[in-house]
Amino acid sequence: MPAGKSPSCRPLPSTPQQPESIKCHMQRAHWGRAVQRTQTHPRTEERSTPHAHAALMVSHLQLRFLEDGPLTEMMRLRVRSLEQRGQRRQEGERLLQPSEAVYRLDFPQQNLRFVRWAVSLAAPGRLSVVATSQHWTPDLTPLMTRQLLEPPGLFWRSPDDKDGDVVKCYEADAQEFGERIAELAKIRKVMYFLFAFEDGAEPATVNCAIVFRPQE
16 A cells, blocks of 8 residues: 555445335334234233222122011001901010011122121111011011010110211120121021111111121
């Protein structure tokens, strides 16, 4: 190489340009593979969230006691009929009192474990809940005292209680009562109860429900 002259830099051969149609085809193929990977492997939290939410929803089952108007009226007719005829009740028969009404509890599931009571009183008063120990409806046979469960559930609110205070009850009796209802639910799809509203309590101011945990 002659002195004083710098080596000449020859340009490197250029990479052949791909036709536009081939480039677009490769881009679409790459994009399609990316979408396929996304659809095949969604994020873990997106897959698990619905299942976790469903498990939370079915972990507890709250059932509300509902008044059975026809049965209540039928029992009241029984009382009026005895009064009009001057007759006495049968030995051991349990007549419906003026402050009482017949309520029912339907079980969509029958293998249940008692959790707690959910009772609220909007005003001072007392609620007494008595359950029947066997399947009974007044159109078949009169209600007998031997068909009633012990102990009853007693819930009350005092005049000095504030809104939001927990309704008072005899906790041991309420626990035993709830557990017996859960046991009877295994062989019955519906239970009947006598609700007595006293000391200012009324059906419109009382909301009574019971919470269970479904068992496998």
